[in-house]
Amino acid sequence: MKGELSIEKTNLFLKLDQIDKQEQQAIDGITIAVKDNFCTKNIPTTCASEMLKDFIPTYDATVYSKLINNGACLIGKSNLDEFAMGSGTVDSIFGPTRNAWGYNGDTDWRIAGGSSGGSAVAVSTGVCVAGIGSDTGGSTRNPAALCGVVGIKPTYGLVSRYGLIPLVNSMDVPGIIARNVEDATRVLNCVAGPDQLDSTTIKRDFKPIELKDIDLSNVKIGIPSEYHCDGMSEDVIDAWKFVEDLLEKEKAIIKKVSLPYTSVSIAVYSILNQCEVASNMARYDGLEFGLRTNEDYSTEELYASSRSQGFNNVVRSRIFAGNYFLLTRNYEKYFLKALKLRRLIADDFKNVFNGENCVDILLTPTTLCDAPLYGDFVSKHNRDQCAFQDYCTQPANMAGIPAVSIPIRLSKNKLPISLQLMGPNLSEELLLNVAKRIE
Ligand code: GLN
Numbered sequence: 001m002k003g004e005l006s007i008e009k010t011n012l013f014l015k016l017d018q019i020d021k022q023e024q025q026a027i028d029g030i031t032i033a034v035k036d037n038f039c040t041k042n043i044p045t046t047c048a049s050e051m052l053k054d055f056i057p058t059y060d061a062t063v064y065s066k067l068i069n070n071g072a073c074l075i076g077k078s079n080l081d082e083f084a085m086g087s088g089t090v091d092s093i094f095g096p097t098r099n100a101w102g103y104n105g106d107t108d109w110r111i112a113g114g115s116s117g118g119s120a121v122a123v124s125t126g127v128c129v130a131g132i133g134s135d136t137g138g139s140t141r142n143p144a145a146l147c148g149v150v151g152i153k154p155t156y157g158l159v160s161r162y163g164l165i166p167l168v169n170s171m172d173v174p175g176i177i178a179r180n181v182e183d184a185t186r187v188l189n190c191v192a193g194p195d196q197l198d199s200t201t202i203k204r205d206f207k208p209i210e211l212k213d214i215d216l217s218n219v220k221i222g223i224p225s226e227y228h229c230d231g232m233s234e235d236v237i238d239a240w241k242f243v244e245d246l247l248e249k250e251k252a253i254i255k256k257v258s259l260p261y262t263s264v265s266i267a268v269y270s271i272l273n274q275c276e277v278a279s280n281m282a283r284y285d286g287l288e289f290g291l292r293t294n295e296d297y298s299t300e301e302l303y304a305s306s307r308s309q310g311f312n313n314v315v316r317s318r319i320f321a322g323n324y325f326l327l328t329r330n331y332e333k334y335f336l337k338a339l340k341l342r343r344l345i346a347d348d349f350k351n352v353f354n355g356e357n358c359v360d361i362l363l364t365p366t367t368l369c370d371a372p373l374y375g376d377f378v379s380k381h382n383r384d385q386c387a388f389q390d391y392c393t394q395p396a397n398m399a400g401i402p403a404v405s406i407p408i409r410l411s412k413n414k415l416p417i418s419l420q421l422m423g424p425n426l427s428e429e430l431l432l433n434v435a436k437r438i439e
Contacts, residue, residue, distance in 0.1 A: 027190050028071040030183075031128035033119045036077040037084050038064050038132060038174070039163040043074075047165055048092035049082045051290040051310030061163025062198065063132055063174045063191045070190050075128050078118025082312050084134055084167045085277070087142050087389035088377050089117025091314055099147060099371050100125045101415050110371035110415070113143030116175065120147040123177045130187045131177035136167045137269055138366075138393025140175025141405035141420060145366035148407040148416030150184045150435070152176040153393075155425045156400035157202040159188075160195035168276040169200075171397040181406070181436040185209050188428065202426075209429045211436055216250045219434060222257035222352055222359035227392055233369040239408040239417045240365055243438055247363070250437065255359055259348040262395060264341055266387050269394040271325055271338040277315075278322025284310060346399040353424040361423040361431060364392050366405040370415035392420060402428050406435045 034040065037047045039057035046052045060068070068074065081091045088111040089097040097117040099110040101124070112121045119131025120143035133140035135153040144151025152175060159174045166172060174191065178184035193206035223244060228237070248254050284290035286306025287299075295305035308316070325334040352359055368391060376382060396403040403422040410417070419438070421431045 027067060027186065030072050030130060030186075031075045032067055032072045032130050032132060032187075033076050033078040033122035033128045034064055034074060034132045035080050035084075035116050035119050035134055037080060037134055037165045037167075039165070040064055040074070040077065043077065045077065045165070046093070047083045048080050048094060049310065049312070049315070050093055051284050051306075052165075053093065053291065055290075057163070059163065061174075062160035062195050064163065066191050067132075067187070072130075072190075076122070078116070078122055078131060080118060080139075081115035081314070083165070083281075083315055084115040084136060084139055085314050085318060086115045087113065087138065087386065089114035089143065090374065090378055091312055096374060097121055098374075101146075101148060101371060109374055111146070111374055111377045113146035113367070113371060115139040115143075116177065117143045117147075119177050120144050120149060120151070123147070123149045123179055126179075129178065129183055133175040133177055134164055134167070135173050135175035135397065136171045137273065137390045137397050140177060141366050141393050141403060141418075142389065144177045145405045145407070145418035145420075146371040146416060148418070150178050150181055150407070150439070151366075151405040152184050152188055152428070152432075153396060153403045154188065154192065154428060155202070155402045156397075157200050158192050158206070158402070158426065158428070160191075160198040160201050162195055162197035166280050168273050169280070170272070170276065171400075173397075181404075181432055181439055182211060184404075185211055185432050188432075209432055211433060214430075214433045214437070216247065216252040216434070216437065219361070219430070220253045220255060220359040221247055221434075222255050222362045224257050224259045224262070224352070224362055224364060226259050226262035227364040229368070229391060231368050231388065232365065235413055235417055236365045236367070236369060239410055239413070240363070240419060242410060243408060243419055244363060246438070247434075255357070257352045257357075257359055257362070259345075259352065259395070261341065261345045261348050265345050265395045265398060266391060268338045268341045268345065269390065269398060270387050271334050272342060272398075274318045274322035275325050275335050275338075276322070277318040278326060281311070281315065281319050286310070342398050345395055349395075349399045349401055349422075349424070361421050361427065361434060364420050364422070366392055366418040366420040368392070370413070370417055396422050401425055402431055404431045404435045406438050408438070
């Protein structure tokens with residue numbers, strides 16, 4: 001791929017100097033960056049927010065402790081949008097993370113995607129072997145796609161959420177970012193499996209994924225027409241078609257399929273996201289958790305001033321919207337209706353994977369275009385359109401299914417463009433084996 005890859009001024013790491021020495025065992029010596037919404041004992045965990053700026057956890061997230069106990073080496077906690085709300089890594093108290101691709105000086109640089117942009121840039125620039133992200137609506141796959149690296153969103157419950165500061169509990173999963181499918185698989189094999197500390201993990205032993213040369217003539221791949229949406233760039237459409245043809249040449253069976261409820265999924269995602277955010281953020285009251293201001297005239301004023309100083313506009317507006325949807329008079333009209341639609345969105349996937357004329361996996365773009373310029377991304381118009389960034393990624397979170405984003409290297413593209421494979425629950429082995437053929 002042509003284009004400029006620059007590591008300077010990317011604003012990746014928050015704390016390079018606080019690395020715990022740990023025994024090195026199986027993933028011997030690989031370097032990792034961990035998104036700063038995973039708890040790391042004795043190492044500040046800020047969620048890139050004033051609210052948690054001084055928070056030092058007393059325990060480790062399971063994902064992190066599994067990696068460290070197997071010999072991985074933490075090189076830094078990585079930048080994110082505040083509380084993982086965003087798709088650009090532009091809303092952090094530490095400033096935005098810059099994409100190394102297309103960097104052209106201080107006034108001309110592209111967003112890294114988000115919200116796990118710090119981990120994605122760390123991997124794309126070779127600063128570390130793997131990055132840990134979180135993925136609620138695309139936050140691992142989106143930055144992986146815009147930075148030209150591999151991103152995995154595992155099946156909900158395959159990887160423990162213990163110690164991941166919650167955004168939307170029913171959709172959050174830890175995600176993995178690596179330069180290639182093989183590295184990503186090694187990390188997934190290390191972190192997956194049941195965890196007593198997270199009752200939502202799948203209670204069956206995890207069989208490590210094997211990468212092998214699979215016969216694609218047995219694999220049916222669906223191309224969902226609804227993912228061909230307004231605003232998708234020509235380059236993305238070309239890459240999609242290119243890979244479809246490539247897989248067909250390799251004898252895979254390609255079928256056009258339909259996921260009719262995709263059209264409502266952004267609205268449903270937004271409502272459910274905001275409702276769960278409103279409930280999760282209630283713990284940050286300035287008393288038990290989070291920033292405490294000096295306002296002590298009344299408890300209510302202390303709550304209000306701690307939250308208005310502790311949270312940015314994005315977080316505050318989601319709390320506000322979520323509480324509105326959850327009002328007694330609105331609950332049925334918005335929250336319950338969104339839950340019902342979420343079920344129909346998940347059923348769409350069940351139908352294409354199990355119904356008549358079914359397929360094994362789906363091939364779609366990950367993002368609608370390549371990495372936008374920072375100035376364009378934060379413009380008022382684009383802020384209003386922000387939810388649309390997740391068009392291709394959030395349905396997998398609502399259905400709980402696994403997805404992998406893979407960079408597609410076409411020489412005509414100056415910036416990374418990536419495609420996504422999605423499959424039924426626990427189909428990671430097939431997804432990663434097909435991904436390996438594409439990369
Ligand atoms: N962009 C989405 C949001 O802001 C996804 C976030 C995520 O996956 N953490 O809700």
